[in-house]
Amino acid sequence: MKKPDYPQPNTHVTIRGLDKSFAGQPLYQDLNLDLPKGKIVSIFGPNGCGKSTLMNMIAGLIPIDRGQILFDGKTLAETKIGYVFQNYRDALFPWLTAWHNIAYPLKRQGIKAAAVKQRVAELAAMFDIRFDLQRYPYELSGGQQQTVCIMRALATQPEVMFLDEPFSALDFEMTLFIRDKLQQVQLATGVTMLIVSHDLEDAVFLADEILLLTRRPTRVAEIVPFVLPRPRTAEMMSHPEFVRVKAHTLAVFKREMAG
Numbered sequence: 001m002k003k004p005d006y007p008q009p010n011t012h013v014t015i016r017g018l019d020k021s022f023a024g025q026p027l028y029q030d031l032n033l034d035l036p037k038g039k040i041v042s043i044f045g046p047n048g049c050g051k052s053t054l055m056n057m058i059a060g061l062i063p064i065d066r067g068q069i070l071f072d073g074k075t076l077a078e079t080k081i082g083y084v085f086q087n088y089r090d091a092l093f094p095w096l097t098a099w100h101n102i103a104y105p106l107k108r109q110g111i112k113a114a115a116v117k118q119r120v121a122e123l124a125a126m127f128d129i130r131f132d133l134q135r136y137p138y139e140l141s142g143g144q145q146q147t148v149c150i151m152r153a154l155a156t157q158p159e160v161m162f163l164d165e166p167f168s169a170l171d172f173e174m175t176l177f178i179r180d181k182l183q184q185v186q187l188a189t190g191v192t193m194l195i196v197s198h199d200l201e202d203a204v205f206l207a208d209e210i211l212l213l214t215r216r217p218t219r220v221a222e223i224v225p226f227v228l229p230r231p232r233t234a235e236m237m238s239h240p241e242f243v244r245v246k247a248h249t250l251a252v253f254k255r256e257m258a259g
């Protein structure tokens with residue numbers, strides 16, 4: 001693939017010349033990638049190819065060995081981000097109620113109590129919350145805890161939101177609910193979203209682009225666009241375009257697995 005020297009139009013995240021090794025074993029070498037602004041990109045690829053590592057390097061949770069990652073030309077420190085961790089069971093502060101978990105990043109920013117209250121109320125309305133936010137995480141179902149994690153990540157109105165396997169521990173009903181809410185949030189706020197997924201259907205369903213990775217040392221195998229209109233409903237899973245993109249993504253995945 002030819003190296004893009006300049007970001008494509010409507011790019012939000014620009015990755016140039018990124019290297020990353022673990023224990024002397026290269027994972028990424030000279031990775032160049034543009035992620036579009038205000039879109040949802042799913043990262044999909046073989047086990048251990050570095051999906052989470054890529055996302056965590058962009059989010060600044062894992063250091064890179066070499067290269068540059070910019071957000072609209074700005075550094076990470078100048079960019080507001082939100083992060084939804086893989087395991088919602090460990091992600092929330094157990095000693096805080098759901099409400100205080102959501103309020104936490106706002107309070108850390110020094111936002112006044114009245115404005116914090118208003119923002120949490122806005123999020124509760126956006127997510128159509130029917131459970132009591134005064135409960136503690138252990139008193140909530142898995143789906144409710146994941147909803148609280150997403151609300152907390154959105155509290156500070158991030159420009160980029162990272163979600164690591166957001167559906168992996170959810171039942172199907174909750175998966176449908178969270179899919180709807182993520183799309184609604186994305187349409188309402190224009191936030192750029194990056195989602196790591198193990199599941200082909202989840203990866204394709206929400207995506208504007210599916211970023212398909214190869215086995216290690218990892219390269220971009222293909223960037224597959226998926227352009228069904230939003231909001232996408234569960235019925236669209238039988239839409240011919242969804243079926244086609246899923247089949248194509250699977251074919252590329254199998255080709256990469258075969259090496």
Ligand SMILES: Nc1ncnc2c1ncn2[C@@H]1O[C@H](COP(=O)(O)OP(=O)(O)OP(=O)(O)O)[C@@H](O)[C@H]1O
Binds near residue numbers: 045
């Ligand atoms: N801290 C670390 N030290 C050494 N190796 C690591 C470390 N973190 C990740 N790796 C290795 O880097 C590779 C990529 O890991 P990563 O978790 O990013 O992959 P993934 O595609 O998200 O995996 P999975 O599909 O299993 O979730 C793996 O081979 C993993 O063993």
